[in-house]
Amino acid sequence: MRTIRTVIGHDWLLLTRNRSLWLLTGILVLTWAYALYYGQAVMSKQHDTLTQLETLDNSTKTAFRSLFQRTHRPDTIRADGNLLTSPLATESYLVNNVAVNTPSAWAALVIGQRDVWPQYRKVSGRSLFFDGNGVVLEEAYGEIMNPQRLVAGNFDWAFVLVYLLPLLIIALGYNVLSQESELGTLPLLAMLPLPVWHLVAWRLLFRWSLVMGLVSVLTVVGLCLVGGSPIRETGTVIGWVGYLTLYTGFWFGLCFWVAARRGTSAMNALALLAVWVAALFIIPALVNAYTTLRYPVTNRVTLLDGLRETTDGLWAQPSPLTFGPFFAEFPQYKKTVPDLFTDADMQRMATNPALRQFYAEKFFVWHHALSRLVSGRYDAYAAGRVARYRAGDLWRWVNPAVTMQEALSELAGSGYRQHEAFQRAVSQYHRQVMNYSNGLTFSAKPLTLADYIRYPAFALPPPSGDDTASAARPLLVLSALVWLIGWLSWRRQTNRPV
């Protein structure tokens, strides 16, 4: 134990006297500061956009309710020609109703794909595929982005950890033994009462703990600076540090393995950098190529075309074709409906107060029919997209950098699982809103303020632990594997002279 303490003490002296390492550490801290600033700027903008949308939604609903209360005349006609008590007025009430995927404080540390994927969706009693301007899929809610900036990528804390931190580790570990050989001090070390590989392992473990201490502190401080609370989110902090331990362990394990090969410092550096290039650029790019070739999203065109074909002339369909399936799904609303669908019928429905109730019913049934008619195509499209999102999972065992990026993204709520969860929650919420709107419409009674207030509100369920922990196993195996191979390499040369 005393020898190990001596080795570590000596290593500490070596490290603290190395000006290059101080420089690299300084660069790491600087990049941390910039990454925080940048991540916070991007997420603040996203946060502001989502807040503005929610504020707009709230003010629309408040104005609507106050109109209801102020006039004491629920039969007031709104600008759109509908009575406040008419089911169609609910569309005005919900015109700015949004379901938002609000970023957590962690998202400023790892932006992930949050700048590409839409973070909100307007939801009303209409079909989810048809807004006031026509056919729409969720991508239409994506923000305006500069594609050249997207190519360059985000300079967030995750980028520093995934791309740059391995370089610091390589700088710390490439010459952990070769330097001793080159300085002629290895024979002296060989006189210590412990094998050389123990010496190398202890040195690397010591350096690993220093790196982990530094990046853990930077992460926690960073989280505080971007408005998060490490105490409230202890679980996420532990998960983050756990993933960092595995990822940095992989790179230190590589250093251990390379040291066992007893090459020169330059050769060690070259070998480690080659792995870095492969892990950060070549393997991810190859996996991306595999994904695009194996999982083309062609069924989206089928969906879009289906939406176009379905909406074309759907309003003019005879009532049995639209109301029939609707009543089959909601037998509680079943009744006899007139078969009004020609242009002349439309005119009559718009102007004849007695027919306006039927007009409202036809409106919501139309949207129900649209959703129903394209649901098969939508399911195929959604399944294809999920398969594509998950295509990279197959390659996690050889793709540590992307696995780490995905792990941090999932922890921060910026990953695809969170995005999928948001999409599922939106679909579920939409069903609630649609069912509620249908109930109000087919009750055929004047709507009250309470009917409006009881409209369902959107809630995004918290991410599941399974999602956030799914990347742990491949990283653990990869990390353990390189240490094991390194250990076997050392075992093979126990009799080699120093």
Place this chain on the structure above:
Amino acid sequence: MTTAIFQKELRGLSRDRRALGLAGLVGGLLLTAFVVSYSQWVVRERERASLQQTMYHKWTHQAAKNAHGAAHYGTFVFTPRPLLSFFDPGIVSYVGSIIRVTAHTQNEALYSEAGDSGPGARFGDFSAALVLQLLIPLLLIFLGFDAVTSEKAGGTFGLLLTQGVSIRTVLWQKAGAYSAVAGLILLSVLGTTGMIVVLSPDAGSDWPLRLLGLGVVYGAYYGVLAVVTVGVSALSRNAGTSLLTLLGLWLLASVGLPKLAANVGTVLYPLPAKQTFMAAIDHDFEQGINGHDPGSERNKRFVSQLLQQYKVDTVAKLPVNADGLLMQADEDYRAAVTRHHFGAVYDQIQRQNGVSQWLSWVDPFLSVRELSMRLSGTDYAHQVELEEQVQTYKMKLVRRLNTYMATHSRTGDWTTPAERALFTQTPDFRYRAPSVGWSLADGGLVVGSLLGWLGLSMAWLGWVAKRISPL
């Protein structure tokens, strides 16, 4: 002047197992890049052509309907990928692949590859450009970091100088040898690219000029890198310092600054939120003609002008369908509004990209990346040009339909179906790729910076030659 050092350097590299191994690795990666990226291009283009054909067939064989109804029914344009995107995909994975063509709205290109992918997509596409921009520079660094330090350490540097060769000549010939290695790889890459282009359909006519341009751009970049590598090696005390310095510069130039430049551009020239952008367009739409709101004052004035123009007192006596003309007036107005708003966003994005172009005077990698995308037709300007061509196509299509409605029916008639020929004789969308001159126009800043870097690095090597000592 003798080229003995140049030849000796090349001979040394050809005998160096490390160099041969690295060159073999790069060669293997390039081959993989070509196979993978060209396969992606072929699959994508086949799929696009098939979908385009299907949609065109649907358009020409659509059910009988009123001409303006057909404009609402609309069609889709599937954005073509430039052939050279297999060489440098640029932004193609980050821009939409489908544009809806329909009356009253200008639809943006939606549904990008990146949007359909997980976070791994942000690690980049595998292509020859990735290898040329990131890995060949690393290869040059690995080959040349000890170009001078090893001579000094082995004591051969002084010996060389005693043969009457100047330090300047030694450095130049070493830089020349590394440039030659990079040049050889570059030639083989461009040769392979040329062969693929020749064998591909729709290669266009200006691809030789584009390949020539790519050769000049990458050649100049490798010249800068070879010179800097040898210069740093000459100034370094040992191989380790030289390697660390060069790798630090590579990391800064190829990974750090490109991200920083793009991020700074975003901060300096922010883009509007989509909601605000759409609200502004909707606001402006409300200030003009809305063809589907017959009761509005503007529409009444429009009809009144028509009556005056045709010298009749009721719309029934008009020889044209006023609704068709109203729809076209609506279309023209909305097109002007959207052009104004979309144009403002395009300009802002170009300002963001301008930051990277200015910073190319600090980092030549930014010049190379920009010029490579321009010459491959995969930069932002090409995307804007494509979307504008789609918008022009859409305007012609809708005008044709509205004019037909105006001239083949009477006001109030929204039901008479158009003749089938109106649909069958509609031309399909065809993208006209801009010329190489268009691609490079206004690229003076980045071309200048690359040439500036080449000139300055050469001058710097001359300064290094004067500064270092023979021992």
